Amino acid sequence: xxxxxxxxxxxxxxxxxxxxxxxxxxxxxxxxxxxxxxxxxxxxxxxxxxxxxxxxxxxxxxxxxxxxxxxxxxxxxxxxxxxxxxxxxxxxxxxxxxxxxxxxxxxxxxxxxxxxxxxxxxxxxxxxxxxxxxxxxxxxxxxxxxxxxxxxxxxxxxxxxxxxxxxxxxxxxxxxxxxxxxxxxxxxxxxxxxxxxxxxxxxxxxxxxxxxxxxxxxxxxxxxxxxxxxxxxxxxxxxxxxxxxxxxxxxxxxxxxxxxxxxxxxxxxxxxxxxxxxxxxxxxxxxxxxxxxxxxxxxxxxxxxxxxxxxxxxxxxxxxxxxx
Numbered sequence: 001x002x003x004x005x006x007x008x009x010x011x012x013x014x015x016x017x018x019x020x021x022x023x024x025x026x027x028x029x030x031x032x033x034x035x036x037x038x039x040x041x042x043x044x045x046x047x048x049x050x051x052x053x054x055x056x057x058x059x060x061x062x063x064x065x066x067x068x069x070x071x072x073x074x075x076x077x078x079x080x081x082x083x084x085x086x087x088x089x090x091x092x093x094x095x096x097x098x099x100x101x102x103x104x105x106x107x108x109x110x111x112x113x114x115x116x117x118x119x120x121x122x123x124x125x126x127x128x129x130x131x132x133x134x135x136x137x138x139x140x141x142x143x144x145x146x147x148x149x150x151x152x153x154x155x156x157x158x159x160x161x162x163x164x165x166x167x168x169x170x171x172x173x174x175x176x177x178x179x180x181x182x183x184x185x186x187x188x189x190x191x192x193x194x195x196x197x198x199x200x201x202x203x204x205x206x207x208x209x210x211x212x213x214x215x216x217x218x219x220x221x222x223x224x225x226x227x228x229x230x231x232x233x234x235x236x237x238x239x240x241x242x243x244x245x246x247x248x249x250x251x252x253x254x255x256x257x258x259x260x261x262x263x264x265x266x267x268x269x270x271x272x273x274x275x276x277x278x279x280x281x282x283x284x285x286x287x288x289x290x291x292x293x294x295x296x297x298x299x300x301x302x303x304x305x306x307x308x309x310x311x312x313x314x315x316x317x318x319x320x321x322x323x324x
Contacts, residue, residue, distance in 0.1 A: 001131035003112060004231040005139045006248070009053055010238020010269060012147050014323040015101075017091050019145065021053045027087045028080075035083075038076045041066060054242020061186040061207070061244075064194035070202045077206050081184060085144075089178050092145045101324050105151045108321045110135070110166050112235045112265060115319035117282075123311055127263050131232055134165020138231075140224050140248075141173050142239060144182050172227070174220050175209065181216055185209045187246045210247065224248070228255055236266045237322065241296045253297030256306065263312040266293060271318060286315045 012019040025046070032039055045066075046059040060080075067073045097105075108114060113124045141148060148171060154160065160168045176182035185207040192198035192207055205215035213221045228234070228251050241249055255262055268289055274281055290313065291302070299305050306312070 001128065001135050001232045002230050003135045003137045003233045003235065004227050005109075005112075005137070006234060006236045006239055007139060007141045007143060007148065008237070008239030009143060010240070010267075011141075011322065012091075012143055012145055012238070014238065015095060015097070015147055015151075017095055017145070017147065019088060019091055019143075021050060021056050024084060024087055025050075025056075028083055031086075032079075032083060035079060036076065038067065038072060039079050042076065042080070052240045052242055054240055054244045057184060057186055057242070057244040058191065060184070061191040062193045064192050064197050064203075064207075067194060067197065070197060070200050073197060073203055074206060077184070081182060084184065085178055085182065088144055092147070092178060095145075095147060095150065097151050098324075102151055102153060104324060105322055106162075109137075109152070110162060112233065113314075115316045115321045116265070116314060117316075120314050124263070124314060127312065128233075130261075135167070137166070137168045138227050139168075139171040140227060141171060142175055142245065144173065144176060144178050146177065170223075172220055172223055174213075174224055183209050183212045185212060186244050191244065209245070225251060228252055231255070232261055232263070234262065234264045236264070238267070238269075241293070246296075249296045250298045253294075253299060256297060256309075256312070257299075260306070260308060260312070263314065265314045265316060267319060267321065268315055268317040274318060282317060285317060289315060 009019055009021075029043060032043070042060070042063055045063050046056050050056060050059065064073060067076065113121060113128070116124055139148060149155075149158070152160070152168070154171075158168065158171045162168065175184075186192060187209060189198045189204055189208055192203065197203045204211045206212060210221050213219075228248070234252060239245075252264070256264065266289075268285070270285060273285060293313070294302070294305055294309070
């Protein structure tokens with residue numbers, strides 16, 4: 001069975017790392033008083049109340065209306081990028097996983113259905129039993145950090161055989177890694193609100209994520225497209241599914257509609273909405289998130305959903321997966 005993990009910032013947060021947008025915003029406010037005038041203006045505009053990295057990327061796209069030239073935008077972009085690199089490198093350096101965490105993580109990683117509810121496990125088993133034995137695992141990470149590699153003790157390459165026909169094939173950091181070029185941007189040119197700049201190829205090389213990869217001569221986007229097309233199980237963990245990565249959600253939606261041999265597990269984290277003594281609310285939470293999730297995949301109306309959607313879509317809420 002081809003398994004694709006898609007990991008977002010919530011994955012690093014689950015390891016106790018301070019990698020959220022609000023935490024970076026505090027660092028940005030405290031450490032860039034000598035930055036450019038445009039950066040000072042951006043700090044006021046991107047808003048400390050935003051919770052998600054996609055919110056900040058959307059705000060950056062909107063802020064382009066206050067930038068006059070592509071040269072000014074380029075200077076601002078790399079000023080912000082350098083600051084983010086400095087911040088995240090300290091967080092990455094501080095992360096030292098224990099042997100206990102590494103052992104538990106590997107077990108959770110190799111058994112993606114482990115934390116499903118009892119009734120969900122029955123239909124998950126029914127689906128998995130139709131697939132080939134063993135798992136061919138790939139990872140598409142939106143994170144710049146090497147958190148996953150440290151948890152899996154990967155130092156020399158990423159491929160690893162875990163026995164029982166379970167194989168880790170590759171880890172793709174689709175937005176880059178620290179100490180190399182990282183991508184902070186938007187999904188498409190429509191999200192660059194300055195219409196003069198949105199038609200500038202130099203600007204799109206920097207801000208539009210797919211074009212940025214291609215400008216750097218990387219094929220990461222193409223590889224990830226193929227992984228989604230080949231996946232039989234997609235597991236989303238810590239990914240907010242924001243608009244600035246909309247192309248990926250649409251691609252998943254296209255495959256989910258086209259193929260009945262694809263199922264999806266999405267991990268939800270809603271600690272303030274569900275407690276152990278109010279577990280009856282779980283059904284409502286999952287129904288609401290199911291509608292939101294399918295809309296992000298491109299299904300605007302429930303009548304457009306594949307008939308077997310409820311058999312192939314799973315939610316795991318507030319689980320202890322991937323952490324102690």
